[in-house]
Amino acid sequence: MRRAFLYLLLLSVSGLLHGxxxxxxxxxxxxxxVSDLDxxxxxxxFMGWPVLVNGGPLHAIRNRSDEQLDEVFLQQVVAMSQSAYxxxxxxxxxxxxxxxxxxxxxxxxxxxxxxxxxxxxxxAWLRDVAHNPKIRVIRVLWSE
Amino acid sequence: MERVINxxxxxxxxxxxxxxxxxxPLLYLGLSRIVEEGYADLFVNSVRSYSRMVADQLxxxxxxxxxxxxxxxxxxxxxSGLVVFAQIEDGTKRVRSAxxxxxxxxxGEDFHFHEHSDQAYYISHSVKxxxxxxxxxxxxxxxxxxxxxxxxxxxxxxxxxxxxxxxxVLAIALSRVIARPVVRLREAAKRIARGEVSTELLQxxxxxxxxxxxxHLEHMRRELVGTSERLQSEIREREAxxxxxLELERRLQHRERIATIGTLAGGMAHExxxxxxxxxxxxxxxxxxxxxxxxxxxxxxxxxxxxxxxxSLVNRILTFSREMDSQEARVFTLAPTVAExxxxxxAIMPANIEIVVDPLEDTPPVSGDPxxxxxxxxxxxxxxxxxxxxxxxxxxxxxxxxxxxxxGGARERYAMLQVADTGHGMxxxxxxxxxxPFFTTxxxxxxxxxxxxxxxxxxxxxxxxxxxESAPGRGARFTVLLPVATALExxxxxxx
Numbered sequence: 001m002r003r004a005f006l007y008l009l010l011l012s013v014s015g016l017l018h019g020x021x022x023x024x025x026x027x028x029x030x031x032x033x034v035s036d037l038d039x040x041x042x043x044x045x046f047m048g049w050p051v052l053v054n055g056g057p058l059h060a061i062r063n064r065s066d067e068q069l070d071e072v073f074l075q076q077v078v079a080m081s082q083s084a085y086x087x088x089x090x091x092x093x094x095x096x097x098x099x100x101x102x103x104x105x106x107x108x109x110x111x112x113x114x115x116x117x118x119x120x121x122x123x124a125w126l127r128d129v130a131h132n133p134k135i136r137v138i139r140v141l142w143s144e
Numbered sequence: 145m146e147r148v149i150n151x152x153x154x155x156x157x158x159x160x161x162x163x164x165x166x167x168x169p170l171l172y173l174g175l176s177r178i179v180e181e182g183y184a185d186l187f188v189n190s191v192r193s194y195s196r197m198v199a200d201q202l203x204x205x206x207x208x209x210x211x212x213x214x215x216x217x218x219x220x221x222x223x224s225g226l227v228v229f230a231q232i233e234d235g236t237k238r239v240r241s242a243x244x245x246x247x248x249x250x251x252g253e254d255f256h257f258h259e260h261s262d263q264a265y266y267i268s269h270s271v272k273x274x275x276x277x278x279x280x281x282x283x284x285x286x287x288x289x290x291x292x293x294x295x296x297x298x299x300x301x302x303x304x305x306x307x308x309x310x311x312x313v314l315a316i317a318l319s320r321v322i323a324r325p326v327v328r329l330r331e332a333a334k335r336i337a338r339g340e341v342s343t344e345l346l347q348x349x350x351x352x353x354x355x356x357x358x359x360h361l362e363h364m365r366r367e368l369v370g371t372s373e374r375l376q377s378e379i380r381e382r383e384a385x386x387x388x389x390l391e392l393e394r395r396l397q398h399r400e401r402i403a404t405i406g407t408l409a410g411g412m413a414h415e416x417x418x419x420x421x422x423x424x425x426x427x428x429x430x431x432x433x434x435x436x437x438x439x440x441x442x443x444x445x446x447x448x449x450x451x452x453x454x455x456s457l458v459n460r461i462l463t464f465s466r467e468m469d470s471q472e473a474r475v476f477t478l479a480p481t482v483a484e485x486x487x488x489x490x491a492i493m494p495a496n497i498e499i500v501v502d503p504l505e506d507t508p509p510v511s512g513d514p515x516x517x518x519x520x521x522x523x524x525x526x527x528x529x530x531x532x533x534x535x536x537x538x539x540x541x542x543x544x545x546x547x548x549x550x551x552g553g554a555r556e557r558y559a560m561l562q563v564a565d566t567g568h569g570m571x572x573x574x575x576x577x578x579x580x581p582f583f584t585t586x587x588x589x590x591x592x593x594x595x596x597x598x599x600x601x602x603x604x605x606x607x608x609x610x611x612x613e614s615a616p617g618r619g620a621r622f623t624v625l626l627p628v629a630t631a632l633e634x635x636x637x638x639x640x
Contacts, residue, residue, distance in 0.1 A: 038272070040200070071255040075267065079196030081189035142270070144252050 023126040023143035024072045029114050030136045034058065034121060037138060039077075045121060046077055048089055048098030053119070060101035061122035063110045073123060076142040111135065152326055153319040160315035164308040172304045179296040183289050184257035191265055191284040194226065199269035199280050202232070207274050214239050221282075228264060229283025232271070246283055253281075263287050325349040329358060341369050402579055402600060409581055413461035420458065424451040461581065463516070463598050474514070475629045478507045478543050478559055481514045485521035486541065493529060496536030507543050507559040511629040512606040520602050523595040524563040524622050530586065531567025531620065540564040548625060557628045558608070564621035570614040578612065599624075 026042060028034045033054050037045070045051045051058045064070050078085050092098035104110045107128060114120045115134055126143075129135045148154045198221050205213055218230040218241035230241035231248065240248070246264055253266045265284045270277045325347040335343040345365050347358035431444040486501065493499060510517075521541075528539050542562040547555045570578070577583045579600040584593035603610045607627045614620035 039270075068255065075192050075253075075255060076269070079192040081185045081192065083185050084189040140270070142268075144268075 021143060024069060024076070024123055024141045025126045025129065026121065026123050026138040026141055027114065027129055027135050028121050028138055029118050030134050032118050032121075032136060034119075034138055037121075039141075042141070043078055046073075046101050048092045048100055050099065056119050057099075059117055059120040060099075061110055061113050061120055062101045062103050063107070063122050063124055064103050064105045065107040065110065066125070069123070069125060072142050077123070151323070153323040156319035156322065157312075157315055160312060164311060168304050168308045171307070172301055175300045175304070176297050179300060180293055183293045183296070187257050187265070187284075187286065187289045191226075191267060191282075194284075195267040195269055195280070195282045198227075198230075198282060199271050202271045202278075202280060203273075210273065215242070219243055226284055227282055228285045229266070229281070231281045233279040233281065234273075234276075244283075245285075249281075249283065258286055258290065263290065322351060322354070325351070325354045325358065329361065336365065341365070341372070398576070398579070402597075402604075405581055406601065409461050413458045417455065417458045417462075420451055420454050424448065424455065427451060457592070457594075460592075460594050460598050463519075463601050473512055475509045475511050476514050476517075477509050478517065478561055478626075481517050482521050482541065482543060482561065485518045485525070488522060489525040489529075493525075493539070494533065494536075497529065497532050498536075498538045500538055500540045502540070502542040507561075508545050508557060508628040510559045510606065510608075510626040512602075512626070516602045516606070520599050520624065521561070521563070523599045524624075527595055527622075528563060528565035528567060528620070531565050531569075535568075537566035537619070545628075546625060558625040559628060561624040561626070562621060563624075564619065566619040569616045569618045569620055570612075571616055575612060575614060579610075 026037065033056075037051075041051055045058055045060045046062065048060075062070075062073070074080060074082055074085060078088075080088065089098075089100055093100055102113070104113060104122075107124065110122050110124065111129075111132070111134075114122055121138070123141055126137070126140075129137065149158065198217075202210075202214070202217060205217065214232050218232065218239065221227050222230045222241040222243040227241075228245040229247075229249070230244055232239045238248075246262075249262075249264070249266050251260065251266075253268045254260065257265065259265075263286045265286055267282050267284070269280045269282075271280050328347050329345060332343050332345050336345075345358055345362040347354065349355050349358070427444055427447040431441060431448060434441045434444060486499070490499060525539060525541075531537075532539070540563070542560075542564075544560045544562070546558045546560045548558055549555060574585060578596050580593075581597040582593040583597075600610060603624055603626070609625050611623045611625075612620060613623075
């Protein structure tokens with residue numbers, strides 16, 4: 001009886017730990033040729049700078065389906081405030097002819113875009129894509 | 145207080161104060177929010193960029209030096225002052241800057257400015273090493289930014305209060321500018337209401353609407369004043385006309401009454417005359433056939449004398465009723481006849497009555513019996529004598545010419561005889577009856593009450609009129625107007 005109680009306690013603690021950890025990951029289609037991107041490249045990609053992989057430009061999709069996810073993106077990926085990021089994007093568009101990352105406000109739309117474009121790259125909560133065989137996690141951007 | 149609140153200035157001021165009371169807090173809150181968000185955005189942007197730069201620099205540190213240099217790198221960043229906590233976590237191993245001012249946080253990282261009450265903003269970054277990743281944790285002090293926000297809020301509050309104050313002062317000034325012509329209009333309207341209708345309502349104002357309003361009101365005032373004056377003039381004319389109408393009506397009624405009395409008296413006098421004729425005839429015959437010294441003769445003489453007095457009375461009544469035709473109708477002027485009558489009057493006037501005769505100007509000729517006019521003058525003078533015989537006074541006679549509206553309304557010329565006294569005068573009620581036969585205010589036996597009736601009858605028979613003006617204690621004035629004789633009337637020899 002005492003053993004069973006300890007076992008149950010251990011199970012619940014591990015479950016809490018596992019369920020309490022939140023991670024934001026960089027994702028692409030399962031058959032995408034994107035293998036890995038360092039943090040500087042990811043930042044360049046989402047700042048609208050052209051990033052080529054195997055001669056093809058990557059297509060950045062900004063996942064705005066969740067407010068906290070967006071804040072993690074701003075803090076960890078581009079390291080800017082919202083207004084500064086918008087300003088930088090507009091400056092890049094007007095002066096350097098950079099490409100504005102596509103803003104998508106629905107998780108389903110993000111996945112749909114990724115599935116239709118092999119060069120598309122986005123980010124999402126790990127829990128939302130971990131069990132999706134059509135989506136591949138490229139790297140962890142942030143975890144808590 | 146209620147009057148002040150309900151006044152135009154009070155309302156304008158109240159509106160501005162209410163707007164200020166409603167808008168000033170909103171303005172302050174809105175501006176404070178903008179300031180807060182601006183500073184917060186600036187802070188978040190700075191710390192995110194700074195922490196990213198630190199993470200990038202740490203990634204650039206060669207692996208063989210990392211363990212030895214990580215402490216120094218963290219210290220370098222920490223001494224800059226902005227970073228108050230710096231730590232690298234490599235598995236279970238933790239390297240913390242020696243100059244960290246805060247202990248290790250017991251919570252995760254922040255994503256919003258001032259998210260927690262510890263006034264620190266924590267950021268974690270994964271720093272890639274050769275075969276694994278280490279976690280860089282940085283804490284930034286929010287206090288300077290919070291102080292800047294507080295200072296900015298104070299400035300905003302001061303600006304909003306200054307705005308409210310200035311707008312209130314401007315509202316007071318504006319309300320005065322707007323209300324001043326209205327107040328002046330009100331005062332002018334009050335003066336007009338008190339009867340000073342000449343007060344102008346025109347106001348000089350820089351506000352076009354107010355200027356136009358005062359123009360319209362002034363125009364309206366002038367129209368109303370003109371209408372009022374016209375109405376008052378019409379009322380005066382109508383009152384005068386009504387007075388004249390009443391006077392004419394009174395005269396007509398009086399004339400009709402006199403005519404009725406005259407007709408009645410005339411008829412009676414005529415019958416009485418018929419009765420008197422045989423009495424006088426036969427009593428005279430009887431007297432002639434009787435011894436003159438006897439008692440019978442004496443009685444008959446008394447009968448004859450009484451019959452003569454009765455006939456005289458009858459003749460006067462007939463004169464009043466105009467049934468006795470004039471025996472000597474002719475054209476003559478008044479002055480000689482009046483002078484003759486005046487000589488008779490002077491003889492009987494006591495010393496306490498002064499006779500004043502205005503120069504007897506020659507009057508236009510009239511048509512009638514001079515003897516009857518003689519009687520008119522005597523009767524009027526005797527009437528004046530009776531009014532002044534106790535207290536004395538002044539009898540004034542005047543002759544002249546006058547113009548007066550005739551029967552058809554056209555102006556006609558008249559010869560005028562005026563007899564005035566300074567006696568006791570008459571009450572209006574007495575004046576209404578003075579031409580009635582047998583009406584008298586004297587003691588019984590002092591008069592028959594036929595004197596003025598006879599005068600009225602003679603003047604009326606000559607086509608003229610007689611007017612009397614009198615008031616108690618102010619004497620009386622009789623004015624006789626006789627129509628001027630025309631050339632077609634029989635021109636007899638004038639009595640010079």
